[in-house]
Amino acid sequence: MTQSKRYIDLKANRIETVAGNGLLDRRALLRNGVAFAGALGTVVGLRATGAAAEPLVEAPWSLAPGDPVPAYQLPSKFAKSVVRTLSNPDFEPRTSQSRTPHHLLDGTITPNGVFFTIVHDGVPEIDPAVHQLLIHGLVKQPLLFSFETLLRFPMTSRVAFLECGGNSAALFSPKPLQADVQALHGLVSCAEWTGVKLSTLLEETGVDPKAKWFIAEGADAAHVMRSVPLTKAMDDAMIALYQNGEPLMPGNGYPMRLFLPGYEGNMNIKYVRRIKLLAEPAMSYWESQVYTEPLPSGKAYQFYFVNEVKSFITQPSPGRPLQQPGVYEISGIAYSGTGKISKVQVSADGGGSWADAALQEPVLSKAFTRFRMPWRWNGGPAILQSRALDEAGNVQPTRAQFVAQRGELSSVPPLLAFKNHHFNAVVSWAIDNRGAVTHAYA
C-alpha cells in the first residue's frame, strides 16, 4: 500500500491529501465540517442576494393545504425512482428477483418497501391464524408453534444484512457489464430483525444428542428447503417475526422466517413451516442442485454458507455521475457474514494507493457499515475502489485474486442470470474526464 502525504491549499482550508488522485483525510468529515466545507469550492450554495432575500418566494405548496394523511404512508411521487427493479415484471412462472436501489439510498437501514426479495413461485399471502411451525425429527418432544404462541416467547432484536448468494454474480463475466449498483449489487439489504431465538424453541422440544443438522422448509408453493448445521441454531439463528419494527413483509417471509445472520439469503427460509432435526444434512434439491458454487476444476463447493467480507461504492456510481471538478464524498456499504467490519479502504487510482474511510458508528456485527471518504476530483480520469476488512482478519480480494480461485463464466448469459455465487471481490468504477461513471475491471 502506497500512501502519498502532501498538503494542498483548497480555498480557505487546508485538507491533507492521504492517497493518490485526490483522496482526502477522512478526519475532515468528523470535525463538524470545519475543514471540509470550504473545500467544496464551486459547488456550494448559490449566493443569495436581492430577489432571494425576504420575503421568500411562495411556491404552490406554500399557499394551499396539502394532502390528507394516510394510515400507512408512502414515498413522495417525486421519489418514484427509489423503488425496486423487477426481474420478472410480467410474472411469468419462474423466479422473481427485486433489487434494492442502493445508489439512491443512504445510511445503513434498508426500508421495508425496497428491501430486496427473491421468490420462486410468487409472494404468498399467509394467514397467521392458520400457519404453524413444526419442530420435529431428532427432538425429545415434537411441538407445533402458532404465530400467537411465538409472541409469548422472549424476543431478541438485531440489525443484520441479508444477501442472496447470487448477488453481484454479473461480475463473473469476463468483461464488465454496464449496469448500475441496483442491477449489479441490489440483492442485499439490511434491517433490524426481531424474533425468537431458535435455541429457545429447541429448549422446549429438547434435542436428541444424535442431532447435528436441521432442515428448514417453507410453506409457500416453492417449498424451499435447506440444511443448516445445528451449531447455527444454538448460536444466533432466530425465527424472525418483525422487520424494522413491523411484521415481516410478505416478500420477506410473513408471518415468520428463519433468520441466520451472515448466511446466504436462501437459507433464511421464508414462511418457515418445518424445522426437522437430523443426524446428517438432507441433501435437498435446493442445496444440491440450485445453490452450489461451481469451481474451475469442475467440482463445486458444498455447504458454502457465509457471505464473505464485501463492499461497494454507492456514490458516485453508474447513473450518479460527477457534475464538475471539486470535492465529493465517496460513500458506500461494507459488510461481512463473519462479524464486524474493522476497516474500509478506498482508492481513487485503481488500487495504486489506498486510504482509510470513515466508518459510521455504531459498527455492528453482520450488519451494513456505511463508509465515507472525502475526495477532490481534479476533472481527470479516476478509478474508484473500496476494500473491506473484517474483525476476523478477512480481506476483500481483488477481482484478479477472486477469479484465479473461482473462475469466470466464459459465455455471457443474459445480464444478471449468472449461475455462480458469493462474488465478493473489489468493485471498480471508472470516472472519465466528463464525470461519467462506468463499471470497470481494474
Added chain:
Amino acid sequence: MTQSKRYIDLKANRIETVAGNGLLDRRALLRNGVAFAGALGTVVGLRATGAAAEPLVEAPWSLAPGDPVPAYQLPSKFAKSVVRTLSNPDFEPRTSQSRTPHHLLDGTITPNGVFFTIVHDGVPEIDPAVHQLLIHGLVKQPLLFSFETLLRFPMTSRVAFLECGGNSAALFSPKPLQADVQALHGLVSCAEWTGVKLSTLLEETGVDPKAKWFIAEGADAAHVMRSVPLTKAMDDAMIALYQNGEPLMPGNGYPMRLFLPGYEGNMNIKYVRRIKLLAEPAMSYWESQVYTEPLPSGKAYQFYFVNEVKSFITQPSPGRPLQQPGVYEISGIAYSGTGKISKVQVSADGGGSWADAALQEPVLSKAFTRFRMPWRWNGGPAILQSRALDEAGNVQPTRAQFVAQRGELSSVPPLLAFKNHHFNAVVSWAIDNRGAVTHAYA
C-alpha cells in the same frame, strides 16, 4: 426500592424471582433460553403427534403460485391493523395527527410507513427540483442550497427518536383515560436519519459573532417556525434527507427537514426553506402561542426543548391482554433527549418493588432502547410499571411527583386534545384476574 429474592421451582427450571409479584431475573433472557423456556409451562407449542406429523397438511398458499412482486412492497393484508390511527380522517381544516401502533411493533426502529406525523395544513407534495433552503441573517454570506447541492455535502447517519411535545398529554387528566398505547403514546417514533450537519452548512455561510439563535421555517402552508439556540446547530443538528435509508416520507418533511436530536418534534422543522441566524429568539407564533408549557402557577415554561427521560410498556398493554397464567415477557421502549438510557426498572406491584430489565444492545444516545423483563403472572391482579434512567442521572418521575410540579388539567377535553406537553412520568397498566389490561394511576 425493595427487592425480594427467592427461588421458585418452575417446571424443570429454576428461575430466580427478583422482585414482587413474579418478576424474574432478566439474565434468563440472555442465556440462550436455557433457563427461561421451560418456565413457559402451559403455553408452549402444541404437542405434535399423529396428524401433525409428516406429510404436513398443505395450506392453500402451499399449493398455488403467490402474488406478483411489486416495485415497492407493502404489509400483508393480514397485518392491516398495524397502521397509524388518524385524528382527522375526514381531513377537516385543522391539525392532523397520525399515531404509531407501538403495541403491535417490536424492536427499536419505527418503519417509515407507520412513523408518526403531525401536519397543521395537510401533507405537501414538494418538488425537490424547485425547493431551496436559504441560510441568511447574521451570516457572512447568505446562501441558497438545493436538494441536489446538499447531496454533494458530507453526510452523517444516526438513529434517533422524534417525539411530539404533546405525546402522552392525555395523562394530564385527573383520571386515567382508557385507551391503548397507540392512542396514549403514539406520537413518538424512531428512525435512522441521514443528512448534512447544519454546522457544515454554516461553515459555508460563515457566522456573525453576534448570532446566538436561529429561526427555522417550513415551506408548507402552515409555515411552522421555531427559534433554536445556535449551540444546537453547532452540536448535532442536521438537515435530514433520508429516513431509514430512503428519502424522507412526505409527512416527515420530504425533501428536507431540520433534525434536532432529542428536541421536541415541532422544532424539527419539516420542509425547511429558511434558517435565519439571529441575536435573539424570534418569539414566533408557534413558540409563544402554541408550544408552551403552562404551569399550575399560571406561568409557563419558555423554551422547553428537550424530551425528558421516559419509558412505557408496550406488551402487555391495553388491547394486548394476557390469556392465562404463566410466564410472559414484559417489553417496552425507553428513550431520553439527554443521551443514552442507563437503566430501566420494571415493577409488577405498582412500584412496591423494582427489578432491572434487560436492555437490547446497542444502546444509542437519543434513540429508542428496547427493554425486556421476564415475568410469571400468577393469575392475580398486578400493576405493571417501567421507570427509565439516563446517563445524565435523570430518573423518570412517578405521576404523583410529576403532577405536583406540572399540575393536572381539571376539565376533561376530548381525549388526546390536551394543551399541555412533555408528560414523561411513569405509566401504569393494571392487570385484573382475567388478564385484561387497563390504564391506571398508581
